[in-house]
Amino acid sequence: MEKIEHIGIAVHSLNKSIPLFEKLLGTECYKTEEILSEMVSTAFFKTGESKIELLEGTEENSVISRFIAKKGEGIHHIAFGVENIEEEINRLKSSGFEFIHDVPKKGADHKLVCFLHPKSTNGILVELCQEINAES
Numbered sequence: 001m002e003k004i005e006h007i008g009i010a011v012h013s014l015n016k017s018i019p020l021f022e023k024l025l026g027t028e029c030y031k032t033e034e035i036l037s038e039m040v041s042t043a044f045f046k047t048g049e050s051k052i053e054l055l056e057g058t059e060e061n062s063v064i065s066r067f068i069a070k071k072g073e074g075i076h077h078i079a080f081g082v083e084n085i086e087e088e089i090n091r092l093k094s095s096g097f098e099f100i101h102d103v104p105k106k107g108a109d110h111k112l113v114c115f116l117h118p119k120s121t122n123g124i125l126v127e128l129c130q131e132i133n134a135e136s
Helices: 014-025 063-071 085-094
Strands: 003-010 031-035 040-047 050-057 074-081 105-107 111-116 126-131
Touching: 003 063, 003 126, 014 040, 014 050, 050 063, 063 074, 085 111, 085 126
Parallel strands: 003 050, 074 126
Antiparallel strands: 003 074, 031 040, 040 050, 105 111, 111 126
């Protein structure tokens, strides 16, 4: 794994949370994006070498809305940048880690993403991210 790519934070409202995080981090939100397939809207902030991703569920039955209903607003996942997501999936599977989905899919911020199941990572949702380029 190359670096911590971002930390995902589940929020009730991007409209309320974006100004809060702009003040907290001393930087502006550089991108918002809706991922229809995941029923989520996102907002990104750069902080040093990493990013913060705010996540708002757009439907009551979305993963983020269910997370907030169960646990409240807060850290949802930690994402690691990888050079080759399929190699990393194979490496981690051979080490005994379980995945929520075995095949990477298109995520926010021009990334291919895949999530490890929290039951194999001490309760932490871990995301792998690979930058989408002409070869992906």
